[in-house]
Amino acid sequence: MCGKLVTVILPAYNEEDNIQRASQTIAAVLEQENINYELLFVNDGSKDGTWEKILAESSKNSRVRGVSFSKNFGKESAIFAGLSEARGDCCAVMDTDLQHPPEKLVEMYRLWQQGAEVVEGVKASRGKESAAHSFAAKCFYRLISRAVGIDMSRASDFKLLDRKAVNVLLTMREKHVFFRALSSWIGFKTAEVEFEVADRAAGTTKWSTWSLVKYAVRNIASFTSLPLQIITFLGILVLIVSVVLGSIALYQKAVHTALDGFTTVIVVLLFIGSIIMISLGCIGYYIAKIYDEIKGRPRYIISEKCGK
Numbered sequence: 001m002c003g004k005l006v007t008v009i010l011p012a013y014n015e016e017d018n019i020q021r022a023s024q025t026i027a028a029v030l031e032q033e034n035i036n037y038e039l040l041f042v043n044d045g046s047k048d049g050t051w052e053k054i055l056a057e058s059s060k061n062s063r064v065r066g067v068s069f070s071k072n073f074g075k076e077s078a079i080f081a082g083l084s085e086a087r088g089d090c091c092a093v094m095d096t097d098l099q100h101p102p103e104k105l106v107e108m109y110r111l112w113q114q115g116a117e118v119v120e121g122v123k124a125s126r127g128k129e130s131a132a133h134s135f136a137a138k139c140f141y142r143l144i145s146r147a148v149g150i151d152m153s154r155a156s157d158f159k160l161l162d163r164k165a166v167n168v169l170l171t172m173r174e175k176h177v178f179f180r181a182l183s184s185w186i187g188f189k190t191a192e193v194e195f196e197v198a199d200r201a202a203g204t205t206k207w208s209t210w211s212l213v214k215y216a217v218r219n220i221a222s223f224t225s226l227p228l229q230i231i232t233f234l235g236i237l238v239l240i241v242s243v244v245l246g247s248i249a250l251y252q253k254a255v256h257t258a259l260d261g262f263t264t265v266i267v268v269l270l271f272i273g274s275i276i277m278i279s280l281g282c283i284g285y286y287i288a289k290i291y292d293e294i295k296g297r298p299r300y301i302i303s304e305k306c307g308k
């Protein structure tokens with residue numbers, strides 16, 4: 001097997017039941033097509049036997065490598081660690097639970113050979129999810145799409161990037177990276193491959209509703225300052241309403257028809273109060289992000305490596 005090398009990056013957090021299956025399935029698909037590859041597992045501080053399984057795979061197949069984090073740093077950090085450790089002429093990123101179909105890797109690789117520099121895996125459908133989840137996801141992706149300038153509603157982390165694109169991503173020093181959006185934002189010659197999200201091979205998803213909300217808020221804040229513009233707009237809106245209501249109140253006072261208006265005072269006070277609190281929270285969040293960034297701590301800490 002010779003020719004250009006593709007590194008397949010596989011972030012893994014508590015995936016002990018999927019490592020062997022992922023490694024063997026992906027290796028088989030690529031070997032069949034005579035593609036020169038390396039598999040790079042990134043153990044994101046798993047609490048189960050994931051790292052032992054990666055060590056076992058790497059001793060069986062010399063094309064399997066692994067890096068292990070000192071603790072859980074999150075999928076985004078794991079992807080970037082993979083990009084930084086990869087030796088390939090191009091890098092593919094996919095989930096270890098095989099929800100991203102390995103056969104599509106071949107299609108992506110061929111598109112890259114034909115000159116595409118960023119090959120995006122696009123979800124054919126969003127799969128099964130509740131109405132509330134689907135609505136929240138729609139709002140989130142609309143905001144992110146606006147910030148990136150590209151429709152992100154069917155975007156995924158399943159991608160294949162040329163070395164040129166990988167090197168550009170690696171120059172980005174921000175601590176909170178959002179791979180899915182950043183890899184579209186950088187531009188380059190782009191191609192798309194549609195795929196159906198498969199069911200998880202084994203284990204369960206790491207995402208609770210709360211962790212998804214935190215993920216959305218963090219990524220919105222790291223990609224766009226639109227929320228700050230929204231609160232400014234809200235402030236202007238409240239100002240207009242208060243000028244109208246204030247004029248009416250003054251007029252009523254002048255012609256001596258002013259009512260006691262206790263309820264109105266309470267309602268207006270609470271309304272303005274909550275808008276101020278929300279705005280402060282929003283600004284505070286951005287300040288906290290700046291604080292996080294200037295501390296300049298590493299995105300991840302590698303404790304062990306394996307493979308040649």
Ligand code: UDP
Pocket residue numbers: 010011012013014015044072073074075078094095096097099204205206207
């Ligand atoms: N993952 C990770 N670190 C985390 C959470 C998840 O590396 O903190 C990996 C996980 O092992 C899997 C991929 O990211 O390979 C996608 O995670 P998951 O299947 O839980 O998410 P879902 O597919 O449900 O969106």
Ligand code: MG
Pocket residue numbers: 095097099200205
């Ligand atoms: Mg999954």
